[in-house]
Amino acid sequence: MKLSVIYQPTLPASTSPYRVCNEDGGEVEWANAFLDGQRLRQLSLRSLRIYSYDLLNFARWFAPRHQPLARITESTLVDYVRHQLEQDPQPTPRTVNHRLGTVRCCYRFHTGQEIPAGQTHFQRRYTRKSSLGYGRPRTAVSRRLRLKQDRRVIVPLSAEEVGKFWQSFRTYRDLILVGLMLLDGLRSCEVLALELEDVQLAEGQMRVHGKGNKERSLPLHPDILEVLEHYLRLERPLINTPALFVCLKGRRRGQPMTAPGLRSLFRHHRVRSQVPHANPHRCRHTFGSDMVRAGISLPALQRLMGHSQISTTMLYVELAPQDVWREYARAIEKRKTLDSSHLS
Structure with missing residues (x-):
């Protein structure tokens, strides 16, 4: 069949x-x-x-x-x-x-029930810890078959890769699409779901519809705000559709951009820029990693990225060894300063 x-x-x-x-x-x-x-x-x-x-x-x-x-x-x-x-x-x-x-x-x-075991039993015990590393670990039991997955590691784009990929875009629309992922951490589906009424140019912010129909307000980076104004004034066709991002040419001109269209756009620019790992979610990862390295608090980053669980946000605290040593040296210097002030 x-x-x-x-x-x-x-x-x-x-x-x-x-x-x-x-x-x-x-x-x-x-x-x-x-x-x-x-x-x-x-x-x-x-x-x-x-x-x-x-x-x-x-x-x-x-x-x-x-x-x-x-x-x-x-x-x-x-x-x-x-x-x-x-x-x-x-x-x-x-x-x-x-x-x-x-x-x-x-x-x-x-x-209304769980699937019964049958003739196979995959019962296993494992220790469940808090995602933030505190609290008493507790033993949990899993009775289901589940394949072992590799530990998820966030791999952002380097500054050089971001520069090369960014320079391959020519239209204001495409620059905004990528900029919202790199500078505001939006998912590709969130970018495509944006409507004209979600953008408040005067206030310099936008309303984003995330997973589970959850809304969050995000600030617009000044560079993005400027390019967005150019897109609305010079590029976007004067058509009666609420979608913010629309096709600029071809028989679909004026119609909302689709997920396949966005994937095609990224494929084209990966080849053009010779940055093979550039994709919408890696741009979002780059934003999260940059924010962590800049010292943002995890609750604030969780809010910006629309994570329902802070354990997801914790994945961005996968710093390179040089970042760890830099933070260590900074903490030691701060402690020396505090000790000196106490002695005096």
Whole structure:
């Protein structure tokens, strides 16, 4: 059975526009019922799209078995993981774990229970510590299959790479797109979601719609503010659309920029600038790392970047050895000064 994800934007607002369907257009009911439930929870279209492709991957493997979803166990997931690891190219452990999480959420949605163990047991004990390094560690138990993931490390762009990549852009629109990621730490989806009414030029700030429909206000860097005024006055077509960033030429001129269009833009400029690692999220990482090195407090950085958990913000405190030694020397000098003042 050939399955695919179909995008149907004309469906009612209470229904997910992403549908898992077979080749005849018939729907995979258990998958789409779950997607509709997440739509009612007001999840973003990006999240619905990710869920739909996770379920599509599982449904393609699970459908030939002709079993109801309620009959699966952790043993079923073991076979599913084995199938994924035999594919070429092989998915990353992070991708496999995300797919497993989606299947477990879907099972809970339909049954109200966790997936039973079956004939396999992956019970393991591990120590859970506070993300900030304080408090008493406690022992937790995991009974689920989960692949080991490499420890996530933030790798920002160097100052030289930022300069080369920045100089490859020519239009005011593109300079603002990259500038909002480098100087304000916006995600690519947040940049594309910006509307004209979100920008307050007089106040020098903007309203950003982040994950989970959470809003936050951010200051606009003076350089970005100047380029933004040029874009609105000289480049942006006079069309009746609320989107801030629109296509500047071609048959889609005046229509809102899309995620594929933004990815294409970055691909072009990676080649042009010869900075192969430049992408929207690495620009955001560069902002976070620069802010940490400049001495910003973690709660302030958490607010600026729209992180729901400060443990995510802590990832940016992955300083290079030279930064650690510099901070050490600064602390020693400060302590000497305090000791001298106390003695006098």
